Every structure is written in C-alpha cells, then in structure tokens.
Amino acid sequence: xxxxxxxxxxxxxxxxxxxxxxxxxxxxxxxxxxxxxxxxxxxxxxxxxxxxxxxxxxxxxxxxxxxxxxxxxxxxxxxxxxxxxxxxxxxxxxxxxxxxxxxxxxxxxxxxxxxxxxxxxxxxxxxxxxxxxxxxxxxxxxxxxxxxxxxxxxxxxxxxxxxxxxxxxxxxxxxxxxxxxxxxxxxxxxxxxxxxxxxxxxxxxxxxxxxxxxxxxxxxxxxxxxxxxxxxxxxxxxxxxxxxxxxxxxxxxxxxxxxxxxxxxxxxxxxxxxxxxxxxxxxxxxxxxxxxxxxxxxxxxxxxxxxxxxxxxxxxxxxxxxxxxxxxxxxxxxx
Amino acid sequence: xxxxxxxxxxxxxxxxxxxxxxxxxxxxxxxxxxxxxxxxxxxxxxxxxxxxxxxxxxxxxxxxxxxxxxxxxxxxxxxxxxxxxxxxxxxxxxxxxxxxxxxxxxxxxxxxxxxxxxxxxxxxxxxxxxxxxxxxxxxxxxxxxxxxxxxxxxxxxxxxxxxxxxxxxxxxxxxxxxxxxxxxxxxxxxxxxxxxxxxxxxxxxxxxxxxxxxxxxxxxxxxxxxxxxxxxxxxxxxxxxxxxxxxxxxxxxxxxxxxxxxxxxxxxxxxxxxxxxxxxxxxxxxxxxxxxxxxxxxxxxxxxxxxxxxxxxxxxxxxxxxxxxxxxxxxxxxxxxxxxxxxxxxxxxxxxxxxxxxxxxxxxxxxxxxxxxxxxxxxxxxxxxxxxxxxxxxxxxxxxxx
Numbered sequence: 089x090x091x092x093x094x095x096x097x098x099x100x101x102x103x104x105x106x107x108x109x110x111x112x113x114x115x116x117x118x119x120x121x122x123x124x125x126x127x128x129x130x131x132x133x134x135x136x137x138x139x140x141x142x143x144x145x146x147x148x149x150x151x152x153x154x155x156x157x158x159x160x161x162x163x164x165x166x167x168x169x170x171x172x173x174x175x176x177x178x179x180x181x182x183x184x185x186x187x188x189x190x191x192x193x194x195x196x197x198x199x200x201x202x203x204x205x206x207x208x209x210x211x212x213x214x215x216x217x218x219x220x221x222x223x224x225x226x227x228x229x230x231x232x233x234x235x236x237x238x239x240x241x242x243x244x245x246x247x248x249x250x251x252x253x254x255x256x257x258x259x260x261x262x263x264x265x266x267x268x269x270x271x272x273x274x275x276x277x278x279x280x281x282x283x284x285x286x287x288x289x290x291x292x293x294x295x296x297x298x299x300x301x302x303x304x305x306x307x308x309x310x311x312x313x314x315x316x317x318x319x320x321x322x323x324x325x326x327x328x329x330x331x332x333x334x335x336x337x338x339x340x341x342x343x344x345x346x347x348x349x350x351x352x353x354x355x356x357x358x359x360x361x362x363x364x365x366x367x368x369x370x371x372x373x374x375x376x377x378x379x380x381x382x383x384x385x386x387x388x389x390x391x392x393x394x395x396x397x398x399x400x401x402x403x404x405x406x407x408x409x410x411x412x413x414x415x416x417x418x419x420x421x422x423x
Numbered sequence: 424x425x426x427x428x429x430x431x432x433x434x435x436x437x438x439x440x441x442x443x444x445x446x447x448x449x450x451x452x453x454x455x456x457x458x459x460x461x462x463x464x465x466x467x468x469x470x471x472x473x474x475x476x477x478x479x480x481x482x483x484x485x486x487x488x489x490x491x492x493x494x495x496x497x498x499x500x501x502x503x504x505x506x507x508x509x510x511x512x513x514x515x516x517x518x519x520x521x522x523x524x525x526x527x528x529x530x531x532x533x534x535x536x537x538x539x540x541x542x543x544x545x546x547x548x549x550x551x552x553x554x555x556x557x558x559x560x561x562x563x564x565x566x567x568x569x570x571x572x573x574x575x576x577x578x579x580x581x582x583x584x585x586x587x588x589x590x591x592x593x594x595x596x597x598x599x600x601x602x603x604x605x606x607x608x609x610x611x612x613x614x615x616x617x618x619x620x621x622x623x624x625x626x627x628x629x630x631x632x633x634x635x636x637x638x639x640x641x642x643x644x645x646x647x648x649x650x651x652x653x654x655x656x657x658x659x660x661x662x663x664x665x666x667x668x669x670x671x672x673x674x675x676x677x678x679x680x681x682x683x684x685x686x687x688x689x690x691x692x693x694x695x696x697x698x699x700x701x702x703x704x705x706x707x708x709x710x711x712x713x714x715x716x717x718x719x720x721x722x723x724x725x726x727x728x729x730x731x732x733x734x735x736x737x738x739x740x741x742x743x744x745x746x747x748x749x750x751x752x753x754x755x756x757x758x759x760x761x762x763x764x765x766x767x768x769x770x771x772x773x774x775x776x777x778x779x780x781x782x783x784x785x786x787x788x789x790x791x792x793x794x795x796x797x798x799x800x801x802x803x804x805x806x807x808x809x810x811x812x813x814x815x816x817x818x819x820x821x822x823x824x825x
Contacts, residue, residue, distance in 0.1 A: 138789070163681070170561055171583070175695035177541070183622050184542050188465045196623030197686045197813065200530055201561065201583040206814025209682040218816055219591050230580040234595060237602045262556045265688045273472055299604070302525075302569065307553035308577070319603070343529035366560070412566070413579070 090239045091284050091291040093246075095374050096153040097148040097338075098123050098278040100363050103151055112361045115273045121216035121363060123276035139194060139212040141174040143254040144207055146278035153206045154280035155248055163217030163247040164209050165235050166404075167228035169366025171201030173256055204252050208280075217244060220333060225409025227251070227299065228279075228370040233298045233416065237284050246284040251370030253277050262412045268364070272335040275363020279370040281392070287366055293380040296320050296402070296418040304412050310349035313416055320418070327418075328353055328400035331372045332391060333407040335359040341411075350406060353392075369407040373417060375414075380421045424601050426674050426706075427656045429822065431511030433503035434765035436650035437472035446769050448723045452540040452797060456634040456646045456752045463685045469630050470584055471616055472648030472753025474499060487569070492554050494533030495649075500613030503651035504568055507609055508575070511655035515665040516607050517631030519574055521657075524605035526596040527565040528588030533558030534619045564613065565814040566692040569611070578605065583757070584707045585812035587721075588612045589652060590760030590820055594676045596656050606661050611653030611761025617628040619755065621647055626767070627686065635722030637747035638731065638793040640784040644722040648753025652761025654768075670768055670820075674708065674805065677701020681815025687725050692733030694817035699737050699807065702819035712805050713743045713821070715727065715776050717763050719809040720747025721754050733788040734796075742809035743807075746794040750780035760810035760818065767806045767822050775799045 100115060108369035115121055126139060127144050131152065137145070147166075155161055170176075179195035197203065202220040202328040209218050217238060221230035228251035235249040255263065255274055263269040283295065297320050302311045317324055328352045335340040337360070346355055358377075362371040379385050385400055401421050408414045432440065437455025438448035447454070455472045462473065481498040482489055485505070493501070502523075508514070520606050525542055536558040557563040562581040569579045578599075582591040589612025596610035624647060631644035632775070655667075663670055670792045679695025679701060703710065719730055727747075734742060748753075748766050755762045770777055779793035803823045811817045 168583075169562065170753050171561075173559075174709070179623065180538065180541055180619060183618065184538065188618065188622050189628045191622055191628035193623070196620075196626055199623070200585045200813055202585050202814045202816050203685060203810065205584075206680070206682075206685060206816065208679045209815065210685070213682055215680050215682050217678050218584075218682075219595070220816075221580055223579070223581040224557070224560045224566060226580060227562065234598070237598050237604070240718050241598060258541070259559065262559065265550060265553050266556045270796075300580065302579045303574065305574075356495060359787055390617070410566075423601060 090236055090295045091287055092293050092377050093282040093290050094154045094296060095281045095377055097126060097151040097374060098150055101273050101361065106422060108361055109378055112124040116396040117271050120257050122275050125167045140198065141172060143172055143174060143252055144204060147204045147208055147250065147252045148211050149249060150278045150280040151212060151248060154282050155212060158212045161212055161214045161246060161248060162244045163238060164205055164214055165219040165229035166205035166250045167367060168201050168204055168220060168222055168252045169224050169227045171222060172198050172203050173254055174200040174261060177256060181398060191379045213316055213389040215273060225366050226415060227301060228367045228415045229407055229415035233300055235283050236298050239283060246282065247280045249283055251277050251279045251367035252422060253365050253367035255365055273309055273360060273363040275365040275368055277310055277365045277370055279374060291422055293377050293422055294420040296420050298415065298417040302412055306345060306349055309345060309414055313350055316416055323352055326403050327351060327404050328349060329356060329396050329403055331403060331405040332357045333372060334391060335364040354396050355392040356389040357391040372405045372407060376405050376419050379403065380419055389401060426657055426671040426672040427597055427600060428659055428662045429654050429671050429673060430657055430662050430669055431507040431655035432650045432765045432768055433506030434762055435474055435503045436755055437474055437648055439479050439753050440476060440690060442769060444775060448510050448751065450476025452778055452780060453636035454634060454780055456753055464621055465584050470634060470646055472646055473560060474649055485581035486680050493563060493567055494536050494558055495615035496529055496532055496613045497564045499651040500568045501571045502607055507653040507655050511667045512665055513607060516661060518668055519664055521606040521699055522577045524608040525579040525591040525725055526608060526610040527568060528580060528582045528689060528757050529614055530583050530588055531614050531617045532561030532564040534554060534617040544684050546564055553815050571770050578740055584816035585814060586756050586759055587810040587816045587818040588757035589797050590810035590818035593760060593820060594678055594818060600658060607678060609653050609655055612758040613651035614755060614757040616647060616649040623681050629723045630703065631722060634781060635750060636781040637720035637722040637750055637779055638786060639717060639782050640762035640786050642722045642724060642727060644693060644723050646739055646753040648755040650705055650752060650758045650762050652758055652765045653762050663756050665708055669772055671822045671824055672813065674700045675821040677705060677819045679817050681817055683815055686813050688728060688729035691775040692729040694815045695733035695811055696736055698817035698819040702821050708805055708819045710738050713807050714803040715770060715806045716745040717744055717767050717806065717808045718745050718747045718751055721812040722749060723725050728786060728788060733784060735790055735803060742791045744776050744794045746777055746779035748777050749761060763808050764820060767803060767808045771803045771806060772823050774801055776801060
C-alpha cells in the first residue's frame with residue numbers, strides 16, 4: 089500500500105497552510121499572478137538566499153516542511169515543466185545581450201531542470217534515488233507515477249515527490265500568445281508530498297494506483313480507466329467523484345471525457361483556486377487528498393451543479409495536456 | 424520477471440549517423456572532435472563533437488517538410504528512435520496490442536529556438552512564431568519525436584537530469600515494463616549542441632580547447648558533443664511474440680544522488696559508488712563478472728578523479744578494462760546514457776573494447792589506467808555503463824550477453 093504522509097505547498101493561496109479550504113483567495117483571469125511566498129529568512133542564510141531564485145527557495149521550503157525525519161528519507165522525485173526558468177532566462181538574456189562574452193556560471197548551473205531536485209537532495213542530505221521529469225503538463229504526473237512504482241516495486245519504503253514550476257512574466261507572455269494561459273487564472277506551484285509504504289497516525293490518504301496515456305482517441309481514456317480499476321480489483325460503481333484538470337468553467341471537452349470515459353461522476357476542479365501551470369496537476373492530487381483527510385468537499389470545488397450525495401470512499405484525479413497526454417490517479421480515504 | 428531484453432538500438436553522434444558507421448569509427452579509432460560547422464557561436468575556438476549532418480539534411484533523411492517545426496535535438500532523436508524501432512520491429516508489437524512507452528531524456532531540448540523567441544518575439548505583438556513557443560519546454564522535444572511515429576506510443580514522458588537524462592529514461596522504462604505499466608519501451612536521449620550550454624560549460628571553464636584526454640593526468644576538460652541514442656526494451660515474452668531478435672539484456676541498474684554540490688562531484692565519488700553498486704546488486708552479478716566499464720569519463724579534472732575513486736572503492740583489486748568513448752564523440756550530455764549504452768552493446772556484439780583516446784599519463788591518485796588502445800577478439804559478457812549529471816544525478820546500467 090502507498091500512503092500520502094504529508095503535503096506542503098507554496099502557490100497563489102496562503103503558503104504552507106490549508107486556509108484555502110475554508111477561505112480561498114480569488115483572482116482575476118488574464119493577469120500575471122505570483123505565488124504568495126512565506127518568510128524565507130528562517131530557511132536560508134543571506135548569502136544562500138541571494139544565490140538562488142524564487143523557485144529554488146520555494147522547492148527547498150516545501151520539501152523541508154514535508155519531511156520531518158530527514159535521515160529516513162530514501163528518495164526524491166521531481167516534476168517540473170520549465171525547471172529553474174528564472175535562471176535559464178537570466179543566462180540566456182545575458183548571453184544574447186553580451187554576445188556570448190562576460191558570462192557568469194551561477195545562472196547556468198542553476199538552470200538545468202534537475203538543479204531543483206539536486207538542491208533539495210543536498211539540503212536534506214539524501215543520497216537515494218533522485219530523478220526529475222520535465223514533460224510539460226505531465227511532469228508531476230510522471231514523477232508521481234515513478235514514486236508509486238518505486239514503492240510498489242519494493243525499491244523504496246518512502247519517497248518525496250515534488251512539483252515545482254514558476255511561470256515568469258516572460259513565460260506568461262509566451263503562454264498567453266499560445267492560448268494556454270488565455271482567459272484562465274495563472275498559477276504558481278511548489279509542492280512536496282511524502283509517500284510511504286507504512287500506515288501511521290500521520291497518513292492523509294492512500295494512493296491506490298495511477299496510469300499515464302498518450303492518445304488523442306477518447307476511447308483509450310476509457311480503456312486506461314478500466315484497466316486501472318481491474319488491476320486493483322475495484323468495482324466501477326465505487327468511484328463517486330472525479331477531480332478534473334479544467335482551467336475554464338466551460339470546458340466542453342473535459343465534460344465530454346467525464347461523461348464518455350470516466351463514468352460521468354460529479355466533477356471537482358481546482359484551477360480556479362490554484363491557477364493554470366504545467367505543474368498544476370499536483371494541486372489536483374493535493375485538493376483530493378485534503379478532501380479525503382478532512383472528510384468533506386467544499387461546494388466551491390464542484391465544477392457543475394452535480395454534487396456527491398454522500399462522502400466518497402475514492403476520489404479519481406484526471407489530468408490531461410494538449411489533448412494527447414492523460415493521467416489518472418486513484419486516491420482512497422483511510423478508515 | 425526475468426531481465427528485460429534489448430531488441431533494438433539507434434545511435435547518432437559525431438562518429439556516425441547509425442550503428443554501422445559508429446562501429447567502424449570505434450574500430451578504426453577515428454574520433455569526431457573538430458571545430459563546429461553548423462552551430463552559430465562566436466566561440467569557434469572550442470572544438471566539439473558535432474553530428475556531421477545539417478538540419479536540412481536531417482529533415483530530408485526523415486522525409487520531414489523543410490518548415491517542420493523540429494528542433495535539432497528532436498531531429499537527432501527522431502533519427503535514432505527510427506533506427507531502434509525498425510531494428511526491433513516494434514510496429515508489429517503495436518499491431519499485436521503492445522502498450523509501448525517512449526521515455527526520452529533531454530535537457531536542452533529546443534533551446535536554439537528559445538534563443539530566437541527570447542530575442543525577437545517576446546515583447547512585440549509579433550505572433551508569427553507562436554507555433555515555436557512550446558519549444559521552451561524540453562518535454563516538447565519528446566512530443567515531436569513521438570508524433571513522428573503516429574500512434575506507436577501509448578505513453579510518453581521526459582527525464583531531465585542533465586548528463587544522466589538518457590540513463591534515467593532507460594531506468595524508468597524498465598520499471599514501467601516490470602511493474603506492468605507498459606509492455607515495451609523505447610528509451611534513451613537526445614541533445615543538440617546549443618549556444619546556451621556551450622557558453623554555460625565555457626563559463627565553468629571545463630571545456631578543453633583541444634580534443635579531450637579522459638583519465639589522463641594532464642586532462643584539461645571536456646568537449647561538448649551532440650547526438651541521440653535509444654534502446655528498445657521489452658520482456659522476453661513480448662520479444663518472441665513479434666519475433667524480435669534480442670541484442671542483449673538490461674541486467675541491472677542503479678540510481679543515486681551524490682548530494683555534494685550543485686555541479687561538482689564529491690572527491691570520494693559517493694554518488695557514483697552508490698549508483699554502480701546499486702546496478703551490481705540489482706543484476707545479481709559480482710564485481711568479477713564485469714568485463715568492461717564504459718566510464719562517464721568526461722575529461723574534467725573533477726569527474727575523472729571522483730569516478731576513478733568510486734571505481735577503485737567498488738572494484739578494489741578487480742578493476743576491469745575501462746574507457747571513455749567521450750574521447751570519440753565528445754560529451755553528448757543528456758544523450759550520453761543512450762549513445763554509450765549503444766556503444767557498449769556494439770562492443771559486446773563485436774567482441775572489442777573501445778579505446779580511451781589520447782591517454783598518456785595515469786592519474787597520480789588512481790591505481791588504474793584506462794584502456795588506451797582498442798582490444799579486439801575479447802568476449803564481453805557483462806558491461807557497465809556510467810552516466811553522471813550535474814546536481815549529482817548518477818546512474819549506472821549493466822548490459823549482459825544472452
């Protein structure tokens with residue numbers, strides 16, 4: 089069995105807190121929104137704070153907060169669509185402006201996607217399994233699936249799975265042009281989630297299993313959903329609610345997929361609260377886990393008027409990116 | 424489940440555009456380090472291992488329209504994946520219902536296109552290059568490669584751990600199959616030379632202005648390379664289902680983090696030691712079973728000493744022949760785990776140990792010297808392939824003869 093032991097987040101909601109569950113901060117669409125950062129001073133020396141960017145700071149803080157017993161940590165897996173993009177931009181722009189001369193190495197060494205996970209490992213002194221996935225909107229999903237596999241396969245007893253993506257103002261401009269961030273709330277994501285094979289008083293919920301799919305044929309989503317349920321011996325009627333990755337209130341495609349492929353269950357959404365970002369799917373898992381922990385679903389999470397009649401034992405979390413990439417994870421309430 | 428079989432491979436690097444050309448270059452000790460011909464940079468004094476094909480030539484080989492929005496990384500990747508897919512006959516597996524994963528390792532991705540986006544198209548109302556914007560995500564490179572093969576792949580993802588990306592991709596692919604999330608997989612990596620990382624490595628002052636000398640006491644740095652390398656992995660059952668001929672098995676793998684410094688390796692090579700010992704443990708082999716180590720061996724003072732210390736610590740008195748084929752290809756960064764896995768397999772198939780070129784003087788602190796010249800007519804049963812990345816992301820793979 090795989091359990092979520094802790095989840096800590098820094099986002100556009102109050103950091104390191106679940107205040108959003110009672111009083112979410114609401115934002116307008118079509119504007120650049122930065123994360124609400126906690127006070128970083130207790131976590132970094134002034135020298136260290138100057139050397140690293142926003143995202144690296146957030147990543148270290150959520151990881152430290154999620155891991156209480158550093159010595160016992162066996163691995164760290166990160167998802168990040170853009171990596172340390174602030175550093176990439178800094179090096180890139182300096183290279184362009186100075187015609188490849190007079191460059192400083194710090195921005196470059198902090199620019200690779202894995203630098204975030206490396207810094208977390210360095211901070212937590214973890215020599216175990218360490219990897220980073222950067223697959224646009226499926227980056228966190230890839231990391232979580234690997235985390236599930238590491239525990240299921242018996243390689244690790246616990247693993248920290250993280251999501252870190254910072255949409256810089258420049259990237260925001262780009263993504264407005266492509267339509268990805270048009271007419272939606274833009275989000276920022278730093279999240280760390282500790283998975284363990286052992287149930288204890290800290291356990292939040294269970295992760296039953298996950299599935300990733302690449303297809304633009306909707307019937308394959310149904311196939312993946314059914315395969316996941318069959319593999320885990322769960323009857324379809326037990327699934328009563330689905331968290332969907334819609335970023336707009338009127339996403340007809342998501343409604344279609346829910347109706348055709350995912351059993352037409354009541355839908356929950358989270359991007360109106362946490363915003364759109366290539367690591368936003370981590371917030372979908374977080375929202376589902378928080379509901380399961382608190383044993384209630386706030387009404388502002390329902391996507392349509394269709395609501396659950398009783399508190400569900402399972403929450404399905406569906407994410408997709410670009411119509412081609414899909415993921416499904418199944419979470420279960422603890423007894 | 425028994426060890427996974429490798430049923431196909433693809434390789435493109437400065438020493439050849441396919442496995443056959445690569446083999447010939449290795450056996451003739453013909454390296455590919457030279458001044459760049461295609462990369463646009465002011466640093467023409469820095470030699471690199473550039474693939475000897477232009478983007479236009481790559482597009483034409485792949486029958487892609489000249490205006491197809493493919494980055495050079497994606498072009499190199501597509502070419503190598505195509506070789507691997509063809510060799511294993513993976514289309515036949517797909518027809519029989521196999522779920523095939525594509526796990527790509529890359530970091531730079533479409534950086535050369537991002538360079539243009541950031542200069543020309545960011546603050547203006549210019550929308551002419553909107554189709555190129557997704558190139559700022561390295562994962563987009565994976566999508567481009569996957570798209571080329573229609574619906575061959577039923578899942579795709581991107582591992583990005585700098586210079587160990589391809590090795591990490593191979594490890595995830597193996598785990599996906601072993602745990603029932605895929606039946607077959609194509610895994611490895613691709614990376615083109617970019618102004619961005621050439622300048623990045625240059626600021627770190629670890630680029631040799633001459634062709635590199637891995638494991639030499641006077642080594643002065645690495646040469647950047649580019650290329651792509653992929654393997655097809657599948658269970659024995661699936662391989663026989665579509666009559667694929669196994670080249671070898673993936674016998675074991677290990678992944679660990681040095682957790683010492685953001686870029687430098689620890690003096691004792693703790694991460695490298697853990698990755699290699701993890702690979703040995705998972706393969707069930709003993710140190711004396713390893714017949715050859717294809718070292719990460721970048722040629723930087725730091726890496727070769729750290730890796731050398733880790734090898735000494737693990738293998739003690741039984742250090743097998745070791746060489747760095749980066750002396751031929753340059754450091755193909757994210758692709759290196761794929762490129763060098765393919766080289767290891769060629770060595771096993773054709774019974775030779777590739778040379779570590781330009782080696783003259785043993786590193787004072789190390790008890791061993793690399794294999795300076797090609798050894799022929801030697802049977803290799805098990806080979807170890809190392810890939811270590813910035814941030815201490817260390818991975819080791821073991822391939823075994825069937």
